[in-house]
Amino acid sequence: MEDLVGGWWDKLIRRTAYRGYPQAAVALAQIEKQAPLFFRAMGGDPALTLRTAVGTTHGARRRLLERIAGTGEQVELAWRDGQSLYLPEKIDLFPDAARNRELYFWLMALAAQPQHGDGDDGNGDWLTRNRRASAACLAAMPGLAALYQRLVTALLPLRDTPRDAAAAAQEAAICQALQQPEAAIALPPCRTPPQPVLLWLHPTPPTAPTAGTDDKQTPEMEDSDSKETKKKRRYRARRDTADERKNGMLLVFRAESIFTWDEYVRVNRHTDDDDIEDAGAAAEDMNTLTISRDNRRRASRLKFDLDLPAAAYDDTPLGSGILLPEWDYKRQRLVAEHCCLKPMLPRDATPAPLPDQLQPLARRLRRQFQALSPERTRKSGEASGPDIDLDRLIRFLAEKRSGVAVAEPPLYQAWPPGGRSMACLLLADLSLSTESWLGEAGQVIGVIRDSLLLFAEALSACGDAFGLYGFSSIRRDEVRYLLLKDFAERYDDTTRGRILALRPGYYTRMGAAIRQSTRILLEQPAQRRLLLIVSDGKPNDLDHYEGRYGVEDTRQAVLEAKRAGLIPFCVTVDKEAGEYLPHLFGRRGYSVVHDARRLPQVLTSLYASLTA
């Protein structure tokens, strides 16, 4: 009974003390699709990703009700660092949903401003920084200024006036800075920290993950198979050294110190005691994760062994291998029979239909690409055909009458079968680097798999001949060339199954794979032959095939393909591709997909625009 009443009381007092307006809440998810574009347009760094911020304890004096209820200690503020832009997960500050939504846009515009004075020397700077950034926004954007005025007008009545004189002076300065961001205002000193200002950026943003000395561990949870319900959150992270004492279980208990969730207790425990499901839940309740290094990996997946796998687990080889040359830039010549390329089929591939989640997009793409497919159109100027080309006949007769000797032109119209005559070979990079993760989008290999599937759906709808291949390599004696669909095969459940069975592994000897693809593509009778390469990074292999050697060999392979009359084109998800791809494929021969999740859409639309 006591429990029940306690629970009611708790619920009631929490609800009464809560200062937001949940009915007018706007979630970040609602504006998520517009946010990155808006942030970039405001001048924000296009490489930043969007994440939700975690609550911060502000330390300011709370209202009586809040203190009774034990709420209101934390507030979600926005900030940005070298990696990401952090915004509150939801905003319910104002009773009007439109204001809450506007606050998101205001925060993005503010965060996109170049940061003045990077030093974090306390609150005075916090106020000046935000004041200056606000003033810069308002001066440049009159429309935004109107929005800001609305926000400030709505915000000021919601702020408390402290009774303490120093705190009141501080509050007055903040209010003044909010109203006139262009005026020089300093923050008067005060013992208690000021009330948080939700219109401004975080006073002391959590440190960026790169700031630490240990580059392996990031404050984010690394367990790969925990189901994250929330977005990737940023936890205020603190690094600590692990306790090296072997049996540290004994702890003198002192009644006055009650530990909270996130206080780090230096106890050496075996990590395999922990229940992995609990870890996720616990992390969500904490606002500081203390990270320490130990020599065990918890929830780490078994990584690929980079030596040859046991034959039983390897892909099925098809024959002994094809010898291919390789370019040695130091000697400036092609070394004949330098690489051994082994065609293979993905192992354990069972026929499978298209995964359900891709169905809607596939349907749309098929419809789009059917429009591309060559209709049987009347073609004039044929040497023979069922109809007479009247236009040309009249012109010809007219010329003949003028007395000039003109050879008889083709004067018929015909309905030749659709003549797009296009062949495309798609070559996908399956090296181990594609195993890396892209946030909630899954792994690069997953995105590549989806892209291949959708690309094949689209191309089979438009009727262009196409082949799908993948490659990876382990030194020059084993360039693994995976056949997913060759030009003669139909695109059906068998090929879909092969694509779904793709696994990443090994390295990227791109030159050999391009040479083999060139050979295959040259056997196609089409008029135009496109070699489309999907990659995620520089060419490299275990031996000297890295850096300049790999780049130069790939460049030669691309040049050979161009000389053979093919059109090579590279699509990459590597953000640094601008450094080396122009050298490999030419300024207009590649495209960088900045958001890898969009690769499937980008790839198909690129194909359409490249060939339409």
Added chain:
Amino acid sequence: MNAPARAALAANLPFYQPVADECTVFETAWRQQLPVLIKGPTGCGKTRFVAHMAAKLGLPLFTVSCHDDLSAADLVGRHLIAGGDTRWCDGPLTRAVREGGICYLDEVVEARKDTTVVLHPLTDDRRILPIERTGEELQAPPGFMLVVSYNPGYQHVLKTLKPSTRQRFVALSFDFPLPEVERAVVQHEGGVDERLAAQLVTLAGQIRRLTGYDLDEAVSTRLLVYCAKLIASGMAVRLACRTALVEPLSDEADTLAALMAVVDTQFGA
């Protein structure tokens, strides 16, 4: 040319705000009888520049917008039947050569490959136009100039200018003008005040940051002028921006909404 005629010409000169020394380059190329290639994004002022220079040099201008069915015969000319007889009719290129004017081929990469056959002899030191159908061979007079343009922004593997063609031209690269210059253009062409022009140009700068990320091609100077014209004729500013700056750029609802949010940072109420 006498003085009053020159003054009349200057009054009718199509407005063009020089960005760098492109006018001098063009004029020098014309004096030296060199063909010119202009490349740049859509709506940055390529066509206007050619019109302006033609008027300034007092030359007749023959503009051809190239399309994928444009053949050499369309440029050179053809026989027509008139009253039971045939009559030769010059194409725009032939007329330009005969009259010693400027022939401007807009978006030349779109034209069919056989057009290069007639362009090549005109672009080297021979400067001749052979007309196969009449057996004529025209020698271009000193006043004749060939100008072609294309937009390198489209990534299209099948439609690029062949290096052998490209090598024959003096090339000028155009881009959207600097904010100060663009402000003057929008103010003059759109008929709006300086403040509004400045705001429009700032907005365009914000939207142009999205090129390559969210948009394939950003807002052009031409669209800015359209928008300014709509505003100058009394349309509400946000509506003008929506119809002239936002809607032409994308079809995706989310992109449009985000672009409107960007517009509101300048013109929001």
